[in-house]
Amino acid sequence: MLGAIEAGGTKFVCAIGDEQGNIHERAVFPTTAPEETMAHVIDFFRPHNVEAIGIGSFGPVDLRPDSPTYGYITSTPKQAWRNFDFVGAIKQHFPVPIGFDTDVNAAALGEQRWGAARGLDSCLYMTVGTGIGVGAIVEGRLLHGLLHPEMGHMLVRRHPDDTFAGVCPYHGDCLEGMASGPAIERRWGKKGAELADRHEVWELEAFYLAQAITNYILILSPKKVITGGGVMKQTHVLPLVRRHVQELLGGYIQHEAILEKIDEYIVLPGLGDNAGVAGALALAARAIE
Amino acid sequence: MLGAIEAGGTKFVCAIGDEQGNIHERAVFPTTAPEETMAHVIDFFRPHNVEAIGIGSFGPVDLRPDSPTYGYITSTPKQAWRNFDFVGAIKQHFPVPIGFDTDVNAAALGEQRWGAARGLDSCLYMTVGTGIGVGAIVEGRLLHGLLHPEMGHMLVRRHPDDTFAGVCPYHGDCLEGMASGPAIERRWGKKGAELADRHEVWELEAFYLAQAITNYILILSPKKVITGGGVMKQTHVLPLVRRHVQELLGGYIQHEAILEKIDEYIVLPGLGDNAGVAGALALAARAIE
Ligand SMILES: Nc1ncnc2c1ncn2[C@@H]1O[C@H](COP(=O)(O)OP(=O)(O)O)[C@@H](O)[C@H]1O
Ligand SMILES: Nc1ncnc2c1ncn2[C@@H]1O[C@H](COP(=O)(O)OP(=O)(O)O)[C@@H](O)[C@H]1O
Ligand SMILES: [Zn+2]
Ligand SMILES: [Zn+2]
Numbered sequence: 001m002l003g004a005i006e007a008g009g010t011k012f013v014c015a016i017g018d019e020q021g022n023i024h025e026r027a028v029f030p031t032t033a034p035e036e037t038m039a040h041v042i043d044f045f046r047p048h049n050v051e052a053i054g055i056g057s058f059g060p061v062d063l064r065p066d067s068p069t070y071g072y073i074t075s076t077p078k079q080a081w082r083n084f085d086f087v088g089a090i091k092q093h094f095p096v097p098i099g100f101d102t103d104v105n106a107a108a109l110g111e112q113r114w115g116a117a118r119g120l121d122s123c124l125y126m127t128v129g130t131g132i133g134v135g136a137i138v139e140g141r142l143l144h145g146l147l148h149p150e151m152g153h154m155l156v157r158r159h160p161d162d163t164f165a166g167v168c169p170y171h172g173d174c175l176e177g178m179a180s181g182p183a184i185e186r187r188w189g190k191k192g193a194e195l196a197d198r199h200e201v202w203e204l205e206a207f208y209l210a211q212a213i214t215n216y217i218l219i220l221s222p223k224k225v226i227t228g229g230g231v232m233k234q235t236h237v238l239p240l241v242r243r244h245v246q247e248l249l250g251g252y253i254q255h256e257a258i259l260e261k262i263d264e265y266i267v268l269p270g271l272g273d274n275a276g277v278a279g280a281l282a283l284a285a286r287a288i289e
Numbered sequence: 290m291l292g293a294i295e296a297g298g299t300k301f302v303c304a305i306g307d308e309q310g311n312i313h314e315r316a317v318f319p320t321t322a323p324e325e326t327m328a329h330v331i332d333f334f335r336p337h338n339v340e341a342i343g344i345g346s347f348g349p350v351d352l353r354p355d356s357p358t359y360g361y362i363t364s365t366p367k368q369a370w371r372n373f374d375f376v377g378a379i380k381q382h383f384p385v386p387i388g389f390d391t392d393v394n395a396a397a398l399g400e401q402r403w404g405a406a407r408g409l410d411s412c413l414y415m416t417v418g419t420g421i422g423v424g425a426i427v428e429g430r431l432l433h434g435l436l437h438p439e440m441g442h443m444l445v446r447r448h449p450d451d452t453f454a455g456v457c458p459y460h461g462d463c464l465e466g467m468a469s470g471p472a473i474e475r476r477w478g479k480k481g482a483e484l485a486d487r488h489e490v491w492e493l494e495a496f497y498l499a500q501a502i503t504n505y506i507l508i509l510s511p512k513k514v515i516t517g518g519g520v521m522k523q524t525h526v527l528p529l530v531r532r533h534v535q536e537l538l539g540g541y542i543q544h545e546a547i548l549e550k551i552d553e554y555i556v557l558p559g560l561g562d563n564a565g566v567a568g569a570l571a572l573a574a575r576a577i578e
Contacts, residue, residue: 060543075543122434134508141428145411145510146544153541154504157446170541215443219423219508221434252442252459254349254364255435 003045003053003094004280006103007086009078009130012037014044017281021114023274033080034089042093053090054099054283056106056276058131061086063101063144071100077169099283103127103276104135105142107228107269110279112137115270117224124222125275126151127229128209132176136220143220152176156211159204179208181231192231202237209237210244213266217245217253228269235268242266292334292342292383293569295392296375298367298419301326303333306570310403312563322369323378331382342379343388343572345395345565348422350375352390352433360389366458388572392416392565393424394431396517396558399568401426404559406513413511414564415440416518417498421465425509432509441465445500448493468497470520481520491526498526499533502555506534506542517558524557531555 001024006013009031016025025048029040045053060076062069071087087098101109108117108125117123121140127133132152136143143149153174164187166177177183184192188201195201213225227238242262249258257265269275290313295302298320305314314337318329334342349365351358360376376387390398397406397414406412410429416422421441425432432438442463453476455466466472473481477490484490502514516527531551538547546554558564 138427138432138434139430141430143427143509145427146506146512146546147510147542149508149510150542151508154507155446155500155537157444170539171537211444215504216508217435218443219438219440219505220432221436221438223435248444248460250459253436253439257435 001048001050002281002284003048003050004277004284005041005053005055005057005090006106006276006280007031007055007057008103008276009058012041013277014041015277015281016045016048016050017278019285021110021278021281023277023281026277031078034084038089041090045094050094050096050284052097052099052284052287053094054106054280054285054287055086055090056101056103056280056283057086059102060147060150061100061102063148071098097284097287099280099287101142101283102133102135102148104133105148106135106279106283107275108135108137108226108279109142109282110271110275110277111226111269113282114278115275116226116267118270120223122221122223123226124216124220124224125226125228125269126213126216128179128227128231129181129229132180132212134216136222138220138222151212151216152180154212154215156208159207162204175208175212179205179212179231184231192234196234202234202240205231205234206237206240206244210241210248213241214245214248217249217258223257225266226269226275227266228273228275232268238266238268290337290339291570291573292337292339293566293573294330294342294344294346294379295395295565295569296320296344296346297392297565298347301330302566303330304566304570305334305337305339306567308574310399310567310570312566312570315566323373327378330379334383339383339385339573341386341388341573341576342383343395343569343574343576344375344379345390345392345569345572346375348391349436349439350389350391352437360387386573386576388569388576390431390572391422391424391437393422394437395424395568395572396564397424397426397515397568398431398571399560399564399566400515400558402571403567404564405515405556407559409512411509411511412513412515413505413509414515414517414558415502415505417468417516417520418470418518421469421501423505425511427509427511440501440505441469443501443504445497448496451493464497464501468494468501468520473520481523485523491523491529494520494523495526495529495533499530499537502530503534503537506538506547512546514555515558515564516555517562517564521557527555527557
């Protein structure tokens, strides 16, 4: 059996599963203080004889194997979790191989193994929720570099009629600042779920998301773009995004995936809300390979 | 001996060299019609007994090994070169292994093997010249996907005082449309080389290039950013770019490379104008590995 943790800013999803991505048991705990949340996590895994544990975590996280703070959550705005030794805390109780990556890289891996990007050596997983995060597989590998990508903070062009300042504490009107769930709530004065019938809300949302996806396509050339997270539950957003992406690319990328089959190119997660935790299972499987 | 071709929109650079990146002989031919230019290329290589040839080509090119048009230049605006079977034309005369990639991916590889990114498994090579092109190595591999990246066409925020329409035939005011050599010439009415002392020209240039590099950093997290091409001969641009990148990132990427050592992070090519042709040698070496 393998253990999986999808550690999000609002909740932790833990699971017991196997190398084929089957989830046998699953539990959800709120993200409070590390001691409290981790106690739930450890209690959950204790009765199981797990061979390895995979963790997909909110970030920023330190993924450099040779770093003294490898496996830590680093400079997160969530004070209680800052400099938290996540891998260390798990290893202390379960001395098994641990796979560790960002929540969105885990989700990209889950979708590549068992979801919408099955069989492809390249894909992108974007979550639009409390934050905006993106994970990617390129040339068959999870994408890392100097640190891990932070694509949610990319620069976007402001809509000429949009005077909203943006909610990103670092950049104001970066993508996350303009298009995350909290940005929608602050701009329109209501939660996204309560704005379902307000066409202008989702037109503007698509305007920003499409810019981001256009730049991701120009920069990474992914073979599939998968969009998840709470905001994408507004299923009328995705068709608007696809149309804007085609317009913004202006026919420049001459590939049928974009010119003709964009409905199969920019898609919802094949694994639904389980992409992240399934990906964490895949991280666990890789840790013992 | 290895052969190398850096095929650019204005000139072809051909070289004979070795696995260590040493260039023994070098020649430059103008890019005219394929028959004419290729005749020069073939004459150049004929006296040499090359074991392999590496080609870094202007694009778009088809790099998908299983495609019927693998090795072709595809939808280029240069009519005469459209659907030109580059690899086929070389193979006909030299039946040796051929390495083929974009000019900028070749330059990234050259810089990684022997230049400013030596020893790193990740870097970005950006050329700012007649067009803007970017190649990348991520996770130790040259970056490809659905097609190859087209990072030069990414969306940028227009400067509020800039009313220039942009020169990109596809997008108008994309990065290439606003910041390539021809964009500078059209906006200011003079070639870049004649505008050296006009501070406002280079401030605006840095404004656009820095946005692009900021997004590349957020999306790819490269370990080194290398900038070459004719426009970067204006060496006062790079310090402006670095400062803008730091401002745009707003302290979000907490890594000393950006916070403290940006002069060593965003740099000129270690191989000067030979990055592309040296990279083509590396492509040749890989083709026989
Ligand atoms: N059905 C919905 N329609 C629009 N927005 C939603 C919907 N459900 C959740 N959201 C928004 O998404 C955000 C939560 O994102 P979610 O992906 O569910 O969790 P998290 O990002 O915290 O893991 C909130 O800002 C919420 O308002
Ligand atoms: N010293 C310079 N200062 C500013 N711009 C320059 C300089 N040299 C060349 N350029 C501009 O760069 C472009 C040519 O780019 P270059 O990289 O030399 O060739 P190419 O992109 O065609 O391979 C032209 O638009 C030219 O005006
Ligand atoms: Zn931001
Ligand atoms: Zn363009």
